[in-house]
Amino acid sequence: MLELALTGGAITKGIIMGLIYGSVIGSVAIGLTIIWGVMKVVNLAHGHIVVFAAMMSAFLYLTYKGALLFTPPIAFIWIGLLGAAFGVFFYYTTLHPVIGHVDTMTLKYEMSSLMATFGFGIALYGIHYILPNYVHSYSVNPSIGYSIGAAGHTYIVFLGVVIMKSTVLMSVLGFLLTLVAYWLMNKTSMGLKIRAVAQDARALSLVGINPVKVKVMTAVLATALAMASGVLFLGYSTSVYPDIESTVSPLCFVIVVLGGLGSVLGTYFGGLFLGVMYWLTLELTGQQSIALAVAFAILLIAMVLKPDGVFSGIERKLSFRAKRG
Amino acid sequence: MVSVFRRPGFIISTIIVLFFLVLGYLGNINAISRMYVSNGTDLMYYIGIGLAMAIIMSYAGYVSFGQAVFVGIGSFSTGYVLVLMNRSNIISYLAKIGSGGRISNTMLAVYFTESLLLAITISVFIAVVVGYAVLRLRGAFFAISTIGLDYVVMYLVKYITKTRSPFGGEELLNPSMGLTDMTFYWMHFILFIITIYVAYFVKISKFGYGLAAIREDEDAAEIMGVNTFRYKIYAFALSGILASFWGIAEAFRKSYSIGYFKLDKSIIMLVENVVGGIGSFIGPIIGSIIYYLLEWSFLTTVGQWTLVILGATVVVVVAFFPEGIVGLLKKRFPRLRKWLE
Amino acid sequence: MDKLTSRILVSLAFIVIIASVATPLTAFASTYPQTVQGNVIKIGMTAQLTGKFSVEGKQALCGVEAAIDYFNNNGGVQVNGKTYKLQLVYYDDQSDKSQVTSLYSRLITTDKVDFLIAPYSSGLTAAAAPLAEQYKKVMLSHGGASDAIFEQGYKYIAQILAPASKYFATSLEMLKDYQSQIGSVKIAFIYEDNAFASAVMKGASQEAKKLGLDVVYNNSYEPGTTDYSSFITAAMAKGANVLIGGGHFADGEALVKQAHDLGWHLKFIGILVAPAEEQFYTDLGNVANGVAYPSQWDISINFNPDYAKKVGLTWFGPTKEQWLTYFKQLCPSLVPSYHSAEAGAAVVFLVKAIETANSLDSTAVRQAMNSLDLITFFGHLKIDPKTGLEIGHQIVVVQWQNGKQVVVYPKDVATAQPLFMASAWWPQTTSTATHSTSQTPTSSSTSTTPKKSNAALLWTSVIIIIIIIIAAAWYAMKK
Incomplete structure (x- = not known):
């Protein structure tokens, strides 16, 4: 039943499609790496927030008949900004009662934050079904608004691989989003504060910075990135429904651990790696369940061999080089 | 040392078992009590998965996001025995010639035992082989590696199902066995007795104290002479076996579906433990009862709003009982402390 | 938080829990929607x-x-x-x-x-x-x-x-019937891996074999998949020109969408479930034209x-x-x-x-x-007395034509001729189509046709917005 198709074409295709997919899914995981890796909040609501943003943008896009403002490449910016406001709400309703005044995160607080975000997540999932006049699954037309010039074709052929232009665009935007997140986390004083609060909140208050404020900042950044990447995910997949969450969430957790907790670039590379492995297996075997099993088996192996994350070194090297230069 | 039979935990678990025993006998009285039989079956399932999770999470302090893999394995074993072995015609045939269109108890016991053996074998194999590798990890890393384990097994099982069954990889449909909800109730009850007493005796045994030492400080436990690695593997395997029991029970009642592997099933097991309180035997039981009752009462009263209200309730509960119900009770009512072991 | 408020909140939470525990007990008293009186x-x-x-x-x-x-x-x-x-x-x-x-x-x-x-x-x-x-x-x-x-x-x-095994039987009969018009038929089955779709496709492939139709590709995808390009390109590589598949609503819609976007020149598309909903056309617009589905019933x-x-x-x-x-x-x-x-x-x-x-x-x-x-x-x-299986009901083939669902087969209930190529699927520039029945007007009132002139504007605005945000963030951080 299971037959391998070991051809050059399949391998090329696997790598190209995998890179495109990985870039998008990697950017989706970045919000999680910030809130989990840095603030030690196991955010089970992450996938729900991503899907919520995707559903919202699809709903607006279809309601306004594909108006320019609501096309994914533009919507991801302002929905990301909206996500910042949503992050404040998320922090004060869910996280603040649990970790607002905690100095160092122990297992106990990790568990409480996990529970709280679980509650928030299922409530957010449930909201999709109680809004009136709101259909539970959407499909958007990616050719509208951002088909790049060429007459009538929504795809390009590159090295014999048929690629949809919209997915290329989304992966480029995913890369940009990663760069922005990297810059915010590593090159600004905000990023410094965020990393400091994770180490020792009390020490931070000694130097005159309100740790609660920094925690809000972290949650806001993570939620904004999650919502922005949700729109990119919609642009990539072109269709969305609330149950997608059960596919997105495990993948995000896997990617974050693969990339090393708290490392933005590591997470992005983790996403690329996972995407390539998934697509290669899919192309070679033609069986999606085998491809997914391989993706998760990689995680298991990677974690046992290198528990700090396979790609966590990338960020260190980059910042080291930057300092030298 | 106080005799085991007079310890509060034993008394409480016996009371719970007796409660379900009485409920089972009352179930036959009239239609309304039958309703509670069905709820009681579900409640046993919820407590069962909560206690299975407790051994690895609550006793040993290792949070697993993938414990549903064992529930899934259990339900798949049942699906395999009843459907994939191509016996469904035989089973339906037996049901037709048996008394009142029901398969005989002997045949049921045979299928039940086969599922048990298959599930235990696979669970132990996975727990030992994979546990040998992943139990070196701690904290969040262990938790996420179990997600990996869960999904690897899920997709492999799915591939097997897909290539062998006419229903696709998502589910298997049980043949008509003519079983009533009372049969399912007693099947759950047998597994429930095993689960609750195993969970309790693990808690008070030397093994349990070793696990508690691991939970409090693993390095210290190692120095004190606890073979932590071996203890962890035992706990993981035992937790897996108990979880797989509940997969079997559910699949006999509702047929196998891939949903038993999903992340949200693990999360429910986890939530039950946290709501109740980590580190105790009573905690997961209280947590499971509360979670089940909340979900069921919302489902039958507010319909579509269930998830929103349930989610909001969880957020509120966590905000005000960060240590779980047991932790709160211990703090407020110190006299209850000896009952909340 | 001071002690008093925390105590109030704790007691509130207790009330919630007690209330929820008490609700099942009230089940005797309340029967859910109680509206009808008498017998x-x-x-x-x-x-x-x-x-x-x-x-x-x-x-x-x-x-x-x-x-x-x-x-x-x-x-x-x-x-x-x-x-x-x-x-x-x-x-x-x-x-x-x-x-x-x-x-x-x-x-x-x-x-x-x-x-x-x-x-x-x-x-x-x-x-x-x-x-x-x-x-x-x-x-x-x-x-x-x-x-x-x-x-x-x-x-x-x-x-x-x-029953599921009969779903695509009429569609395949139709293809056989009109084979003189469409030429060679190479079928690709791409369907969701669930009990329903698997049963449908099993029935369909048996039916295709019976009718002597050529099935060149047969594969299923996981529920929750959003990217179907791997399956589509594999089927395209095998030269398939008839797509039959789907599962539930969201995936069926996305499958059609992506088959179109990847430029698959199809002669016939039969999708389960999704095209039956009005929303299918609202979402896909002109692309929906030409998509057919086996229907238990249709409003027309x-x-x-x-x-x-x-x-x-x-x-x-x-x-x-x-x-x-x-x-x-x-x-x-x-x-x-x-x-x-x-x-x-x-x-x-x-x-x-x-x-x-x-x-x-x-x-x-x-x-x-x-x-x-x-x-x-x-x-x-009419049901089969022994098993309860439905044997009377007949499946019809319904197709989207010009934004309307019309019944195209069987002939005795059909309200329109089947369409074997929709314009959205065969771009005008590359079209070598000669079949007169297949050409339909491209524009329809509700469809969302691409506006090409927007592309430049769009790209400029994306770049400008990115620059503004980066500048604003830079300024904020410098402060």
Whole structure:
């Protein structure tokens, strides 16, 4: 039943499609790496927030008949900004009662934050079904608004691989989003504060910075990135429904651990790696369940061999080089 | 040392078992009590998965996001025995010639035992082989590696199902066995007795104290002479076996579906433990009862709003009982402390 | 937080918990929607209002309610000289197996319903079936199409819709019929891996073999997949020119979308479930034109008492217009699809069986069902007495043409000619098409056609916005 198709074409295709997919899914995981890796909040609501943003943008896009403002490449910016406001709400309703005044995160607080975000997540999932006049699954037309010039074709052929232009665009935007997140986390004083609060909140208050404020900042950044990447995910997949969450969430957790907790670039590379492995297996075997099993088996192996994350070194090297230069 | 039979935990678990025993006998009285039989079956399932999770999470302090893999394995074993072995015609045939269109108890016991053996074998194999590798990890890393384990097994099982069954990889449909909800109730009850007493005796045994030492400080436990690695593997395997029991029970009642592997099933097991309180035997039981009752009462009263209200309730509960119900009770009512072991 | 407020909040939380513990105990007192007075026949079902089947579940619920309203407003149900009204009791089961069993148990024992309607989808029906069997309650399956349920030996389940194995039989017959017009047929099956779609595709591939049609690609994808390009390009590489597949709503829609975007030049597209919904066209616009689906029923088909007279069978229940009136009152925002019609037909079939048996006893009603052979607004209904499998109902092929769903096959109920190439699928510039029937106007009022001039504007604005945000962030950080 299971037959391998070991051809050059399949391998090329696997790598190209995998890179495109990985870039998008990697950017989706970045919000999680910030809130989990840095603030030690196991955010089970992450996938729900991503899907919520995707559903919202699809709903607006279809309601306004594909108006320019609501096309994914533009919507991801302002929905990301909206996500910042949503992050404040998320922090004060869910996280603040649990970790607002905690100095160092122990297992106990990790568990409480996990529970709280679980509650928030299922409530957010449930909201999709109680809004009136709101259909539970959407499909958007990616050719509208951002088909790049060429007459009538929504795809390009590159090295014999048929690629949809919209997915290329989304992966480029995913890369940009990663760069922005990297810059915010590593090159600004905000990023410094965020990393400091994770180490020792009390020490931070000694130097005159309100740790609660920094925690809000972290949650806001993570939620904004999650919502922005949700729109990119919609642009990539072109269709969305609330149950997608059960596919997105495990993948995000896997990617974050693969990339090393708290490392933005590591997470992005983790996403690329996972995407390539998934697509290669899919192309070679033609069986999606085998491809997914391989993706998760990689995680298991990677974690046992290198528990700090396979790609966590990338960020260190980059910042080291930057300092030298 | 106080005799085991007079310890509060034993008394409480016996009371719970007796409660379900009485409920089972009352179930036959009239239609309304039958309703509670069905709820009681579900409640046993919820407590069962909560206690299975407790051994690895609550006793040993290792949070697993993938414990549903064992529930899934259990339900798949049942699906395999009843459907994939191509016996469904035989089973339906037996049901037709048996008394009142029901398969005989002997045949049921045979299928039940086969599922048990298959599930235990696979669970132990996975727990030992994979546990040998992943139990070196701690904290969040262990938790996420179990997600990996869960999904690897899920997709492999799915591939097997897909290539062998006419229903696709998502589910298997049980043949008509003519079983009533009372049969399912007693099947759950047998597994429930095993689960609750195993969970309790693990808690008070030397093994349990070793696990508690691991939970409090693993390095210290190692120095004190606890073979932590071996203890962890035992706990993981035992937790897996108990979880797989509940997969079997559910699949006999509702047929196998891939949903038993999903992340949200693990999360429910986890939530039950946290709501109740980590580190105790009573905690997961209280947590499971509360979670089940909340979900069921919302489902039958507010319909579509269930998830929103349930989610909001969880957020509120966590905000005000960060240590779980047991932790709160211990703090407020110190006299209850000896009952909340 | 000071001590007093925390104490207040803790006690509030306790109240919530106690209230929720107390709610199940009040179950005796409250029977969920209590609206009908006098003699009632209670019908119970679980509806999929949340979760993965929520689109289909909502349709089914509206369909059942509309049919019940029709009977209640038109003289009720006559049994043994007494007039009964129908009452529906339902709960939301979250499209989840783990809730279904207990909810059906509650329906049977606490709410004491007389008859049951099965949940949507084969998997959920399988979870509810043992209970119906145990309590000897008739359960009408309106969404459990999988044949396997009826091969398991259940005696109280009857099917309303045509079984899964028959779904694509008519479509394939149509392809065979028009083969002179379309030339070579190379079929690709790309479908969701679930019980229903698997059963459909198994039936379809057997049918294709029987008709001598060439199947070149056959693969399934995981539920929850959003990217189908791997399957599509693999099928394209094999030279397939007919796509048959889908599963549920969202994936069917995305599959069509991506097949189009990847430039697959198809002669015929048959997709399960998704195109039946009005939303399919709203979402896809012009791309939807030319997409066909096997339908249990379609809003444009007119089964009426005259038709019944013509074929010599009895007519029963509301006409399509009557049923639609009640449907529009109950669910004004929905356009009924076959999911609602088959659920409504379940009520019609049940009422006829009750009146024939002249009794409310489930066994007698199930007996009466065996002898029924009638035409309803949903079409012909007749079940196989031994298994309960539907054998009367016929599948029609419906196609989107110019933003409207038209019936194209079988010929005796068809309202239009089938279209083997839609313009959206064959770009004008590259088109070598010669078939005159295939050319349709590209623009339609509701479609969202791409605006090419927007592209430059779009890109400029993206870049400007990115620059502004980076600059603003830079400024904020510098401060």
